[in-house]
Amino acid sequence: MNSNKGSDAVSQRIQAMANRVADLKARDVYFYNMTVTDILDDSRVMVDGRNMGMYASYGYLGLLGHPRIGAAAKAAVDKYGTGTNGVRTLAGTLDLHVELEETIADFKHAEAAVTYTSGYATNLSVISTLMGRGDWVISDKLNHASIVDGCMMSGALFRRFKHNDMESLETRLKQAPSDVSKLVIADAVFSMDGDIIDLPKVVELCKKYDAWLMMDEAHSVGVLGKTGRGIEEHFGMGDVVDIKMGTLSKTIPSVGGYVAGKKDMITYLRHASRAYIFSAALPPAQAAAANESFKVILDEPWRMEKLNENTEQFLGGLKSAGFDTMLSETAVVPILCGDDERAYELTAAAQAKDLFVLPVVSPAVPNGLARLRSTITAAHATEDIAYALDVITEAGKKIGII
């Protein structure tokens, strides 16, 4: 028995977190894990017995609860049950998985695609399978945590470039020896700031320095491009991204992650990536729901149009009220508050008026850049957005943010 237990470093970490949570709860500014008890429609939820407008959803096209997607999931449960008997390579591959991967490859205009059970597992496994000791991975400073973890797990030399700064990216590429494999990775739309990577310049640099290119499209599929296909369509660039990564848990109302690209690369991942080989396959209902969702996106182009209109109304409205929305051009809309306390105050004021919106504070973002991280979707009604703008503007004035 370790006599130190109770006062060792692990215990201290656990205690420090318990203290921090208790302090936030005592001050009534603990906004984590608020429990949704009902999804009323695509843009409203029940929280704590209250009917609130949803401004924290990643479901950018309002597909959650779509009848076609729900029916596909139910049919899959009726036919296959709720699980998959294990991993894909042994007994776990269903025709539903094959169909989903074909649908994704088609949607992304790629030769092939492979799915995993989460976006997080996809990044972790794909990056660490493709890259290894002696290689270089070059990652935008604001990339998602799953990318950072994948880079670290790969054992490759891990270098960051300044956020969306192409000079900084070129400096990094120049530093890498010409004979090593290089991978450049970025979010297509940044998950906290809502800005868009400068893909044309990134592609040019990757060509110049012989680097592979990976894009994380968690927040760009169903958001960018005329038909919602994402970053390449947005810039009218065709097939320029080697590793097209995305998740099935945001615009696509299911769970899981994928990578699309050249056939041989996908075959390699299918036989070498550990999250594919050693973790169970996607459940039938989730695979079927995801498959149907990509089809709905293409069949209902009005959703993209409505999302663009709503983004313009919401983002434009906040800007003209005087809020700092950073560099956002998309449905991810940061509302900069300054210190953590102000972000808590604005959150509390918005929630008091039935807006479900949440703060992001340090250490998730640098000190002084605390914000509300609001999102807008195709499901919001024009009048509801106008109401949200009024509430946030009035509160922002009272708190002294604008």
Ligand SMILES: *Cc1c(COP(=O)(O)O)cnc(C)c1O
């Ligand atoms: C959410 C997210 C992921 C992880 O996806 P999950 O399916 O939730 O595991 C990966 N990358 C980015 C940029 C994300 O926002």
